[in-house]
Amino acid sequence: MANIQSLDPSASPLDYYGWELRRQREAAGLRQGQLGALIFCTGSLIGQIETTKKVPTRDFSERLDAALGTDGVFSRLIGLVLRSQLPTWFQPYADMEAKAAYISAFQAQVVYGLLQTEEYARALLHIEHPHRTGEMVAARLDRQRVLHRENSPALWVVLSEAALLQEVGGHGVMRKQLARLLEFRDDPWVQIQVLPFTVGQHTAMMGSFNLLRFDDDPDLFYVESYDQGHMTANSSVIKERSVGYARLQATALSPEDSAAMITRVMEERYGNQS
Structure with a gap:
């Protein structure tokens, strides 16, 4: 939990994605395992993405939007997240x-x-x-x-x-x-x-x-x-x-x-x- 609480949403697109995922999940009253069950993945994967240990995919983001009713927030954000994984010079x-x-x-x-x-x-x-x-x-x-x-x-x-x-x-x-x-x-x-x-x-x-x-x-x-x-x-x-x-x-x-x-x-x- 300490890793999640210390996440700085302004540090990078990936940090913001993890921070926003946690915020939206908690606003919906869902534990990580419960959200995972809704979008057909493990609660562990949810936790890893919330703490930037894993990079989300476009499919994952679309399923998040559908499950949380976030009106395409994660589907729009994923492009920035994936782009940030490219070498800085590229x-x-x-x-x-x-x-x-x-x-x-x-x-x-x-x-x-x-x-x-x-x-x-x-x-x-x-x-x-x-x-x-x-x-x-x-x-x-x-x-x-x-x-x-x-x-x-x-x-x-x-x-x-x-x-x-x-x-x-x-x-x-x-x-x-x-x-x-x-x-x-x-x-x-x-x-x-x-x-x-x-x-x-x-x-x-x-x-x-x-x-x-x-x-x-x-x-x-x-x-x-x-x-x-x-x-x-x-x-x-x-x-x-x-x-x-x-x-x-x-x-x-x-x-x-x-x-x-x-x-x-x-x-x-x-x-x-x-």
């Missing part, structure tokens, strides 16, 4: 990504975050964040909701062939990840191209980068290093990288041929093996 990009009308991405080694499966993301994030993997996976998956909103952005992704061949999480995880990429074949707002090794040198030899375009704001260029991201609206950088990206698109396989290559790698490299 949050400004995530904020702009969510507002973009058009996203162009080149990935040299891994699948772009908006297209990752949960298992693929978990395998990647566990390497550097073994004690916060669950929270960071939830935050990454929540970013993907931008592709399912009513006014979703146009997304064009060029993947190096390396992203298909670099095994992440094992054969089963890779097979499911490549199958996910193929699910976008008929999506008019998502285009995926593969840049094969056979093209040789190209305009993105320096590594991955993204371009964001907006309806009412200047374009942005984004690139990241090991522990920081750099975002700029410098017009000369935008011009140079936009031309470079157009050349990548022209050099890469067509979306149709890319899908064929993804299918071939999925079956030949990550198919069922004895």
